[in-house]
Amino acid sequence: MSITKKTLAALSFVALMFAAPGAAMASSAQSAPIPGYGSKMYVQNLSETAKVAVVEKVQCMYDDGEQGSNLSLFNGRYQPGDRIPNQGGQYIEQKNSGSCFFESSYFTLRVIGVGSVDFKGTNSGWSVENNSNPDKLSVSISDTGQGWEYIGVKML
The missing domain is CATH 1.20.5 (Single alpha-helices involved in coiled-coils or other helix-helix interfaces)
Structure with missing residues (x-):
């Protein structure tokens, strides 16, 4: 050679x-998001009335299918019993490059007429910064033990 x-x-x-x-x-x-960078999320309406959810104040997050992340999926009308997605969770990912390299990621899920939940994502995971109505918006964030977190939002 x-x-x-x-x-x-x-x-x-x-x-x-x-x-x-x-x-x-x-x-x-x-299948295996990196902790602090991605998560899987679902939103479910457990109340007896239809609700409208809006994702807003998005900062340093991929969306609309970028990197497989799709926060916009959660925008829309939820009939009683609806769950988005139907099974499992939708992958969401923080944008940790470019101008977002040293920034945390944020987004708000607002349920019209009910309240809103402000989420913050860092390299160490996700947290709820504020829940304006915890009696009607139940949020759980759990470590799956598989290298990513699972976020659940239930409208009560």
């Missing part, structure tokens, strides 16, 4: 070492 082939082989190996983790993360983003 010539020096040129050895050099190319070494460079290919180095490139693979640096590229493989990113490729692995991209391919498994739906």
